[in-house]
Amino acid sequence: MRTDIEQPASGEAPAPRPVKKNYIRPLDIKHGRIDMSHGAGGKAAAQLIEELFLAAFDNPFLRQGDDGAVLALPAFDPAQGRLVMATDGHVISPLFFPGGDIGCLSVHGTVNDVAMCGAKPLYLSASFIIEEGFPLIDLQRIVKSMAAASREAGVPVVTGDTKVVEQGKGDGVFISTTGVGVLPPGVQISGRNARPGDVVLLSGSIGDHGVAVLSKRESLAFETTIESDTAALHTLVAAMLAAAPGAVRVLRDPTRGGLATTLNEVARQSGVGMLLQEAAIPVKPQVDAACELLGLDPLYVANEGKLIAVVAPEFADAVLAAMRAHPLGCDAARIGEVTADPHHFVQMATRFGGRRVVDWLSGEQLPRIC
């Protein structure tokens, strides 16, 4: 990028090369840091957007340079066409962790929220709150990771915002993303739809993200080979919906609060109970060991690339097969079933042979996990 400096400005500069003006010293990404002027809306802010954000996210919507993005929606039946919109703030600490960083996480988190409604995600917005003094090299690493995740998911970041807060009033960088998607006709997915007799499916092993993040926390720092499972799940969802149209009633990604909290949300929303089989819930041995050591229960540890589905019993095998055929669902398992229970208890038959409640997460198990 630095070699572009001497090039005369040209209104028609080809993408992804940012438009450069003469006599502007490029950002010193390697040594530079965010200062208050980057958030003041002046020249420095414009330069940051051009050289760092636009360079990474480059797409026609963002290049319009307007206050908002004008978007094309795919044609759909106006009688049935529905938009889905979801938003998610990311305050994870540390910003970089095994298997990912706050950048890709902020794309996956929102793409997944849209996907859990059964929708095809189309566009993202991103808002950055950056702390004064934050190294540009780290910001670029985060933004590039975010751009790569958005490109891989096929969901462009079409509009954004940058704010800077004084040192000590933020913690590096916070990222909020909002996603918009369209719901195919006929798809009815909601946490209210679970019915007694339905089958509960889980797309893979639980607790990977939380343990990966925890392993890098200053106060804990332990060695583990576990990486965060952060991933965009919309193609897995599409495969599941295609396998048995109408069979998937509930989709959720068990992030904060883990599998236990997510299933309790669904049980309460639908007014049902659940009975899980502990032996059927996949947990990697490394995650199990880390949790044992730290006194955590994997059921409550966050995930960023897993989903649960509540499925009509007659189609459970078909949906499970579709999940297992997808790279993000190869360890998918049938973990339990929905019961009629006026108290909405999520119960679990333990591997030990007893039975117990799997309750909501109470208090906070691990702060700032996403």
Next chain:
Amino acid sequence: MKYIDEFRDGDLARQIGARIAAEAHPDRSYSFMEFCGGHTHAISRYGVLELLPPNVRMIHGPGCPVCVLPIGRIDLAIRLALERGAIVCTYGDTMRVPASDSLSLIKAKARGGDIRMVYSAADAMAIARANPQREVVFFAIGFETTTPPTALAIRDAAREGLANFSVLCCHVLTPSAITHILESPEVRQLGTVPIDGFIGPAHVSIVIGSAPYDHFAEEYRKPVVIAGFEPLDVMQAILMLVRQVNESRAHVENEFTRAVTPEGNLKAQALVSEVFELRPSFEWRGLGEVPYSALKIRETFAAFDAERRFDLNYTPVADNKACECGAILRGVKKPTDCKIFGTVCTPENPVGSCMVSSEGACAAHYTYGRFRDIPIVATTATVIEEAAP
């Protein structure tokens, strides 16, 4: 997980369960108290009760360090943070214990107190080193298991001259608490609490050994079986207790031989007695004042004693009147006997200390076992509908 899964084997559990059912006389009942919160948690989390015959009943004892911490002690720690500007470091569970004025350490933190959760006393020392201009107080709680690390921190702080570090010592002792329960009128005179035997602590016994329990077995004619914290350990201990009762024996037996010896960890014991001495009396939540049941920092290490350093005066504060934690900790009542259990008092808003830690009798029953009793929140569906736009 190797060396762990072996102790959580479901098939073996069912076999031991069948043995207990076969050996327990159907015409009598067996009531055993597991002293430790670690056992309470294992029993609830793994569903051990389901594998026991109906005439074998478990009574949850007071061995949960945060549960027995009286309000007045938490108040002291909160005052250090809010009024004296100290950095107060403590273990995670302690953060949520209810104190006076609807406060807790976590709420005091939200009011600006510099209160930090640590995993060890050594972490608190590191915070003291990193903040030489601030007073750093380690709010030390726990039974004999957490006492040696605190002793080590105090001794090391003295050696390295860590002048801004001190300890608010609330370490308590297991044997005196068991004696207190056995001496309580409900158990001794009224016979309202039939305790046929004890499951003895796991980790505590690694430190103090099995010998200190000989006294109860002899004096009170109650069998004690020291057991590990894995569910199979608990099952095996229950079987051993049933056998002792059947044979009218009252001995100290050790199920946890892979870790516990008769004399315990002598090095740790020496360290503890170098730094600490007995308090003549200490208030326990639920049990009241218990003589010689806690430790204080010796005069030699007075500079590291937050009580002396900040000239703190302990003021006892009565528990909420409706709270039955006291009776529950003594085994006189069950969590469900408490009027506010699961209604006013929940893990999110604990009124009593037994609801705070997952090792507490009330929290364990609420979190893992409440499907066995009654609807706690009968109308969540309507709540949702009302909340919807």
